[in-house]
Amino acid sequence: MYKCRVPRSHTLQIDLAANVPVYEQIANGLRAELVAGHFGPGDRLPTVRALAIDLGVHHNTVAQAYRQLAHEGWLELKRHRGAVVQERRHLPSRPDIPEKFTRPLRELLAKALADGLSRKLLIGELMDSVRRLQEGGL
Amino acid sequence: MYKCRVPRSHTLQIDLAANVPVYEQIANGLRAELVAGHFGPGDRLPTVRALAIDLGVHHNTVAQAYRQLAHEGWLELKRHRGAVVQERRHLPSRPDIPEKFTRPLRELLAKALADGLSRKLLIGELMDSVRRLQEGGL
DNA sequence: GGCATTTGTACACCGTAGATAGACAAACTG
DNA sequence: CAGTTTGTCTATCTACGGTGTACAAATGCC
Structure with a gap:
């Protein structure tokens, strides 16, 4: 019995056609949930196989995502214990904001504008995020 | 003689170690410049070889980035005419904001927070973008 | 006008990474 | 104690990114 508020395909979506690896899509999606606080320390994520079936990928692919999150300190992976969410100490702030955030954000905005999304709409989305x-959420 | 305000390595940076393809990094960087209006219709971008040398990659890699931008309607690629910036009609706004923008933004923020960047700092960056x-810029 | 240079493209090649398949060892369940 | 569950390991296959190289055509210089 694990407490699994994990997204079925609704909140965690995988795009096999995207040029970003599936295991990273999974890690990104789960990390967003973790940062948002949708999981607390001690919570257990679904087994690699269960999530794999939900997403329609191989369990090794999910395992790779779990391993990455474990390596980042989000999860503890014990055999047969499943993936347990860990208390994660806050890292000291790094000064490489432009590379880590500003540039990707700028490129994301550029892509959105190029796709025809209006400035007004994007501003609204950004303000939502700010709020x-x-x-304290995400 | 081409008018080339194109970024030497200062504004257009390539990270060979990143897991995002170099040709896409180039396309993303240039698209951001184009969206920002740093280039006007008729302006000519550097030749594939010139930019390739600047960036330290193969000219075919740059060519691929140019082709992608041309396919998006930003550039016109004529042989021996170089890459000419085109007037680009605005596309009709699409309703798939979450997939194109909200989700990636959310994941980007999650990554930044996970990296130890403070909420306050991120809010500042977001507000800068809004401004x-x-x-009318980017 | 002719010729070397420039320039984008096409094609083949190679290395690597992503995804899968399948087997394995250990803990849990009854 | 036997069967199931579960994360991991190893091997394999495929696709893609990046490069090397040759090519065709337009430009520019004499």
Whole structure:
């Protein structure tokens, strides 16, 4: 019995056609959930196989995502114990903001504008994010 | 003689170690410049070989980036005419905001937070972007 | 006008990474 | 104690990114 508020395909979506690896899509999606606090320390994520079936990929692919998150300190992976969410100490802030955030954000905005999304709409989305951040969420 | 305000390695940076393809990094960087209006219609970008040398990659890699941008309607690629910036009609806005923007933004923020960047700092960056967007820039 | 240079393209090649398949060892369940 | 569950390991296959190289055509210089 594990507590699994994990996204079935609704919140965690995989795009096999995307040029970003599936295991990284999974890790990114789960990391977002973790950062948002949707999981607390001690919570257990689904087994690699269960999630793999849900997503329609191989369990090794999910395992790779789990391993990456474990390596980042989000999960503890014990055999047959499943993936347990860990308390994660806050890292000291790094000064490489431009590379880690500003540039990707800029490129993301450029892509969105190029896709025809309006400035007004993007501003709205950004402001929503700001609000969520201010409230301690994501 | 081409008008080339193109980034030497300062504004257009390539990370060979990144897991995102170099040709896509180039395309993303140039698209950001184009969206920002740093190039006008008729301007000519550097030749594939010139930019390739600047970036330290093969000219075919740059050519692939140029082709992608041309396919998106940003550039016109004529043999021996170089890459000419085109007037680009605005596409009709698509309704798939979450997939194209919200989700990637959310994951980017999650990654930044996971890296130890503070909420306050991220909020500042987001607000900067909002301001730039409001001013018609990027 | 002719010729070397420039320039984008096409094609083949190689290395690597992503995804899968299948087997394995250990813990849990009854 | 036997069967099931579960994460891991190893091997294999495929696709893609990046490079090397040759090519065709337009440009520029004399």
